[in-house]
Amino acid sequence: MNREQLFEQIKKKRSFLCVGLDSDILKIPAHLKETSDPIFAFNKEIIDATQDLCVAYKPNLAFYESLGVSGWESLEKTVHYIREKYPEQFIIADAKRGDIGNTSNLYARAFFDRMDFDAVTVAPYMGEDSVKPFMTYLDKWVILLALTSNKGAFDFQFIKNDENGEQLFETVLKTSQQWGTGDNMMYVVGATKAEKLEEIRTIVPDHFLLVPGVGAQGGSLQEVAKYGMNEQCGLLVNSSRGIIYASNDTDFAEKARAAAMEVQVDMEELLLEAELL
Numbered sequence: 001m002n003r004e005q006l007f008e009q010i011k012k013k014r015s016f017l018c019v020g021l022d023s024d025i026l027k028i029p030a031h032l033k034e035t036s037d038p039i040f041a042f043n044k045e046i047i048d049a050t051q052d053l054c055v056a057y058k059p060n061l062a063f064y065e066s067l068g069v070s071g072w073e074s075l076e077k078t079v080h081y082i083r084e085k086y087p088e089q090f091i092i093a094d095a096k097r098g099d100i101g102n103t104s105n106l107y108a109r110a111f112f113d114r115m116d117f118d119a120v121t122v123a124p125y126m127g128e129d130s131v132k133p134f135m136t137y138l139d140k141w142v143i144l145l146a147l148t149s150n151k152g153a154f155d156f157q158f159i160k161n162d163e164n165g166e167q168l169f170e171t172v173l174k175t176s177q178q179w180g181t182g183d184n185m186m187y188v189v190g191a192t193k194a195e196k197l198e199e200i201r202t203i204v205p206d207h208f209l210l211v212p213g214v215g216a217q218g219g220s221l222q223e224v225a226k227y228g229m230n231e232q233c234g235l236l237v238n239s240s241r242g243i244i245y246a247s248n249d250t251d252f253a254e255k256a257r258a259a260a261m262e263v264q265v266d267m268e269e270l271l272l273e274a275e276l277l
């Protein structure tokens, strides 16, 4: 999917919500555990219940890899199901990959050839040759970690370069713009660091940002939109636990829909305020 198509979906759905499919076998409702593929059964119901309220889904690979072969099968089935039934959805592999070029090539093959994801999250630490292999596919995206939502973000990401006074996350944003464009690269910026979005927008005014950290991590959607929205919206705001575990009973899908709708209604208001609708 390209940037224009993504913006079209945002306008059509009146939403820039990404639903995180962090589907934990220990947290899904008990009645699903009797089915042959509980994780897929859970995802399928969550997807059917939320697809008109969101523009993207983000399975986090850890939740699938932790189950071995069956987890990988659930993931493949989930991506296939979204592609077949809701082809307008943007699908992100939250895998946080990145390795020497030769190896990143194979990661890219896994997510873009073997499975039909639109985007993969990539760590910038190993530099250009670790990131570029993901950008050789038409209309596929790298989502590069820039400023993350967690406490550990303060360990490295704010370290200042003695020579130019730049913080590490700023250097990531600036340098990586030589590797890709706003048509094949997005950045992760945590909603818990929303106050930094104003500064970030001076460096990357046009790029889309994937913003996790609203809901369970306490980030503010309003703050994110205030400092981060651009003329194409430029935001995909992710919520995982806040939506998919709204209930862990037989009404889980219905409750997930209600939770997603609450976010979508706020997003619609923010899009209207920004005169994007």
Ligand SMILES: O=C(O)c1cc(=O)[nH]c(=O)n1[C@@H]1O[C@H](COP(=O)(O)O)[C@@H](O)[C@H]1O
Residues within 6 Å of the ligand: 020, 022, 060, 094, 121, 147, 148, 149, 150, 188, 189, 190, 212, 213, 214, 215, 216, 217, 238, 239, 240, 241, 242
């Ligand atoms: O790359 C990510 O998606 C990510 C980056 C980041 O800085 N913080 C962050 O929480 N995430 C992911 O976003 C999701 C957040 O989940 P909830 O906190 O349950 O909404 C998880 O899958 C995280 O791994």
